[in-house]
Amino acid sequence: MIEHLGQLFKHLSCGVYVIGIRDGERQNAFTAAWVMQVSFNPPLLAISINPQHYSFKLMQTGGVCTVNVLSRDQYALAEHFGKPGLSDKMAGHRWQTAVTGAPVLAHSLAYFDCKVLHYADAGDHKIAVCEVVAGGKLNQGLPLLYALTGNMDGGDSFY
Amino acid sequence: MIEHLGQLFKHLSCGVYVIGIRDGERQNAFTAAWVMQVSFNPPLLAISINPQHYSFKLMQTGGVCTVNVLSRDQYALAEHFGKPGLSDKMAGHRWQTAVTGAPVLAHSLAYFDCKVLHYADAGDHKIAVCEVVAGGKLNQGLPLLYALTGNMDGGDSFY
Numbered sequence: 001m002i003e004h005l006g007q008l009f010k011h012l013s014c015g016v017y018v019i020g021i022r023d024g025e026r027q028n029a030f031t032a033a034w035v036m037q038v039s040f041n042p043p044l045l046a047i048s049i050n051p052q053h054y055s056f057k058l059m060q061t062g063g064v065c066t067v068n069v070l071s072r073d074q075y076a077l078a079e080h081f082g083k084p085g086l087s088d089k090m091a092g093h094r095w096q097t098a099v100t101g102a103p104v105l106a107h108s109l110a111y112f113d114c115k116v117l118h119y120a121d122a123g124d125h126k127i128a129v130c131e132v133v134a135g136g137k138l139n140q141g142l143p144l145l146y147a148l149t150g151n152m153d154g155g156d157s158f159y
Numbered sequence: 160m161i162e163h164l165g166q167l168f169k170h171l172s173c174g175v176y177v178i179g180i181r182d183g184e185r186q187n188a189f190t191a192a193w194v195m196q197v198s199f200n201p202p203l204l205a206i207s208i209n210p211q212h213y214s215f216k217l218m219q220t221g222g223v224c225t226v227n228v229l230s231r232d233q234y235a236l237a238e239h240f241g242k243p244g245l246s247d248k249m250a251g252h253r254w255q256t257a258v259t260g261a262p263v264l265a266h267s268l269a270y271f272d273c274k275v276l277h278y279a280d281a282g283d284h285k286i287a288v289c290e291v292v293a294g295g296k297l298n299q300g301l302p303l304l305y306a307l308t309g310n311m312d313g314g315d316s317f318y
Binding site for chain 1: 163164166167168170171172173174193194195196197198199200201202203204205207226228268269271277279280281282283284286288291294295296302304305306
């Protein structure tokens with residue numbers, strides 16, 4: 001039994017990202033904080049995601065995603081893309097299309113365009129191990145840090 | 160082909176940690192940046208580590224580790240525990256023993272005591288998926304961020 005485990009986990013630093021997903025004509029985007037580099041060669045990222053969510057199904061069938069880095073003045077975007085059940089979350093934002101076909105949030109700091117290689121079990125989440133096949137810097141600014149976003153409850157990626 | 164991929168990866172925010180390892184009488188500690196929470200229930204962490212290093216063998220055989228969070232004034236510790244091949248890296252620092260038996264760096268901000276559940280392939284690294292079985296806050300301060308440690312080359316965990 002560990003007291004204040006949620007508080008303890010806040011000592012682990014992480015950024016805040018919008019993950020873009022596409023499977024054919026269907027696309028979606030959601031906010032995540034549990035993202036990190038895991039390999040140099042090939043360049044790989046890991047994203048820990050909740051398999052109960054619609055976006056996970058799209059990722060499984062589409063096999064691609066983008067990781068879009070939010071800046072310190074984009075907390076409102078993190079909140080917006082973190083809301084579940086919106087009928088069209090993506091409307092009203094500027095999107096580009098990555099090499100893989102996944103949507104890129106044009107006003108993010110930078111993006112990584114990824115092919116999902118495989119999944120690993122991780123308790124109530126799944127770790128998607130993704131190869132970075134393209135990417136680029138889009139705008140100037142400093143990354144939003146999860147620890148700075150005190151209004152988010154839990155310390156999780158959220159969808 | 161992605162230009163400046165190393166620079167691009169620096170947009171992914173991460174902390175800096177000392178990982179403590181024990182297998183019976185053998186113990187070691189090394190610096191890592193590729194650490195994140197991956198599950199709420201059970202509470203799990205993922206650590207991406209280089210399987211070529213001695214510490215990985217100790218982790219495989221011992222099955223336990225601690226994740227010790229460095230503070231912003233502990234850059235020198237990150238450098239020290241990042242050096243390969245030191246005969247006794249751990250001497251001269253204060254250590255406690257976690258529930259699992261793994262060493263806890265007493266002057267870190269906080270620690271997580273972990274059992275390694277399984278490993279996932281991730282290119283030139285392996286992802287260790289670890290259950291947090293104990294932990295606690297040790298000292299006051301703000302976490303060291305990888306992006307602030309400009310002298311580290313590459314953007315990697317390092318051993």
